[in-house]
Amino acid sequence: MVTRTLGASGLRVTALGLGLAALGRPAYIDLGRDRDLGPDRTVVALRRRTHEVLSAACEAGVGYVDVARSYGSAEEFLASWMAEHPEAARSLTVGSKWGYTYTGGWRIDAPVHEVKDHSLASLRRQYAESRALLGPHLHIYQIHSATLESGVLEDGAVLAELLRMRADGLVIGLTVSGPEQAATIRRALAVRVDGVNPFGSVQATWNLLEPSAGPALAEAHAAGLGVILKEVLANGRLAGRGLDVPDLLRRLAGERGIGLDRLAVAAALANPWADVVLTGAVTVDQLAANLEAVDLGDPGLDPATVHRAAEVPDLYWAKRRALPWR
Numbered sequence: 111m112v113t114r115t116l117g118a119s120g121l122r123v124t125a126l127g128l129g130l131a132a133l134g135r136p137a138y139i140d141l142g143r144d145r146d147l148g149p150d151r152t153v154v155a156l157r158r159r160t161h162e163v164l165s166a167a168c169e170a171g172v173g174y175v176d177v178a179r180s181y182g183s184a185e186e187f188l189a190s191w192m193a194e195h196p197e198a199a200r201s202l203t204v205g206s207k208w209g210y211t212y213t214g215g216w217r218i219d220a221p222v223h224e225v226k227d228h229s230l231a232s233l234r235r236q237y238a239e240s241r242a243l244l245g246p247h248l249h250i251y252q253i254h255s256a257t258l259e260s261g262v263l264e265d266g267a268v269l270a271e272l273l274r275m276r277a278d279g280l281v282i283g284l285t286v287s288g289p290e291q292a293a294t295i296r297r298a299l300a301v302r303v304d305g306v307n308p309f310g311s312v313q314a315t316w317n318l319l320e321p322s323a324g325p326a327l328a329e330a331h332a333a334g335l336g337v338i339l340k341e342v343l344a345n346g347r348l349a350g351r352g353l354d355v356p357d358l359l360r361r362l363a364g365e366r367g368i369g370l371d372r373l374a375v376a377a378a379l380a381n382p383w384a385d386v387v388l389t390g391a392v393t394v395d396q397l398a399a400n401l402e403a404v405d406l407g408d409p410g411l412d413p414a415t416v417h418r419a420a421e422v423p424d425l426y427w428a429k430r431r432a433l434p435w436r
Contacts, residue, residue: 111124111125111126111170111171111172111173111404112124112125113173114385115336115385116174116203116250116281116310116311116336116338116385116386117310117311117331117334117335117336117337117385118310118334118335118336119250119281119310119311119336121203121249121250121281121336122173122203123173123174123203123336123385123386124171124172124173124174124386125379125385125386125387125404126172126174126375126379126386126387126388126389126400126401126403126404127172127173127174127175127176127338127386127387127388127389128163128164128167128172128174128175128176128388128389128391128397129175129176129177129340129388129389129390130160130175130176130177130181130184130187130188131176131178131181131184131390132390132392133156133159133160133163133184133187133392134156134160134177134181134182134183134184134185134187135156135181135182135183135184135212135214135216135223136151136156136182136214136216136217136218137151137214137217137218137219137220137223137435137436138435138436139345139430139433139434139435139436140345140346140390140392141345141346141347141349141351141433142346142349142351143346143392143436144436146392146393146396147159147392151216151218153183153216156182156183156187157183157186157187157190159392159393160184160187160188160191161187161190161191161194162394163391163392163393163394163397164188164191165191165195166394166397166398167397168195168198168201168202170397170398170401173201173202173203174202174203174204174205174338174386174388175188175202175203175204175205176204176205176206176313176338176340176388177204177205177206177207178206178207178208178210178254179206179207179208179209179210179211179212179236179239179240179254180207180209180210180211180212180224180254181212182212182214182216185206185239185240185243185244186243188204188243188244189243189244189245189247192247199247202247203249203250204244204247204248204249204250205249205250205251205252205283205311205313205338206240206244206248206250206251206252207251207252207253207254207285208232208233208236208237208240208251208252208253208254209226209227209228209232209233209236209253209254209255209256209262210224210225210226210227210254210255211224211225211227211232211236212224213225218435218436220435223435226254226255226260228253228256228260228261228262228265228268229268230265230267230268230271233268233271233272234271237251237275248280249280249281250280250281250282250283250310250311251272251275251280251281251282251283252282252283252284252285252311252313253272253283253284253285254285255285255286255287255288256284256285256286256294256298257286257287257288257290257294258290258293258294258297263284263294263297263298263301266303269301269303269308270303272303272308273303273304273306273308276308276310281310281311281336282308282309282310282311283309283310283311283312283313283335283336283338284298284309284311284312284313285312285313285314285340286312286313286314286315286323287314287315288427289322289423289424289426289427291314291315291322291323291326292322292323292325292326293326295312295314295323295326295327295329295330296326296329298312298330299329299330299333299335309335310334310335310336311335311336311337311338312327312330312335312336312337312338313337313338313339313340313388314327314337314338314339314340315339315340315341316339316340316341316342316378316381316384317341317342317343317344317348317374317377317378318344318348318359318373318374318377318411318416318419318420319344319347319348319355319356319419319420319421319426320344320420320421320423320426320427321416321417321420322420322423324381324383327339327381327383327384328382328383330383331383331384331385332383336385336386337383337384337385337386338384338385338386338387338388339378339381339384339386339387339388340388340390341388341390342374342375342377342378342387342388342389343371343374343375343390344374344426344430345430345433347429348370348371348373348374349370349371349374350369350370350371354429355370356418356419358415358418358419359373359374359419362409362411362415366409368406368409369399371399371400371403372399372400372402372403372406373403373409375387375389375400375403375404376403376406376407376408376409377409377411377416379403379404379408380407380408380409380411
């Protein structure tokens with residue numbers, strides 16, 4: 111797979127990246143998860159599956175891997191795989207995140223799976239944990255789900271610490287979520303600490319049901335930030351597993367002779383301002399299907415068509431909040 115530079119960071123990435131949100135813990139909010147993973151969700155089983163998918167991704171040329179402190183044991187699974195494949199590990203760019211703590215206790219039925227904390231103490235604790243596991247392989251460290259309400263973009267102590275990490279060679283990023291993604295991205299672009307914006311990347315939800323962050327992401331890319339897209343299959347809704355997908359999208363996929371999932375991934379890849387599109391594949395077959403979208407090229411969806419297929423952001427995010435952890 112051809113590599114490109116992540117914004118102005120100098121880091122090398124590939125168009126398709128692998129996210130481990132759904133592999134690093136027994137429960138997540140993807141539709142069809144029971145069918146994908148089956149009943150065996152032990153640490154041993156998910157470590158083995160993560161290693162299998164990582165090996166397949168590396169063999170296919172995928173050069174970016176996304177993890178987070180709150181993704182259960184995702185960082186540990188990645189670290190153990192890299193220890194077994196040191197040559198392959200040297201070719202990877204790795205991004206992780208701080209700001210949520212995993213509290214699920216490896217239970218599918220946990221009452222709370224993660225807790226948000228954007229404090230300075232949380233940043234320092236979680237950075238030490240990430241660095242201990244990933245060592246020199248940690249290249250990007252992101253605020254996990256920054257929002258205007260959390261106040262993290264106004265916290266001078268946190269921002270100063272992030273700028274210090276940036277000075278030590280780490281690319282500092284943020285991920286955003288919710289109907290106010292665009293406003294959060296634009297606020298991040300305006301942040302200055304000692305006259306410097308600490309951010310070198312932004313990761314956001316963009317898919318054919320929720321493309322509203324697109325203009326702000328284009329602005330971020332123009333400002334030199336690397337742009338990473340997540341949830342391009344809308345937590346399985348655009349993998350053909352939702353009953354409420356617009357007929358328009360099904361028809362467009364049919365006209366092109368491809369599955370809805372390939373259409374969704376290809377549409378995300380076609381955004382000229384997107385550096386990396388994450389796949390959340392939990393099986394080698396799913397990864398292969400997503401890789402086919404890279405070869406497919408631009409599916410030719412004009413902006414008006416994308417607009418007609420999209421949901422109102424508040425509705426989209428309400429549906430996402432209602433998805434069960436399973």
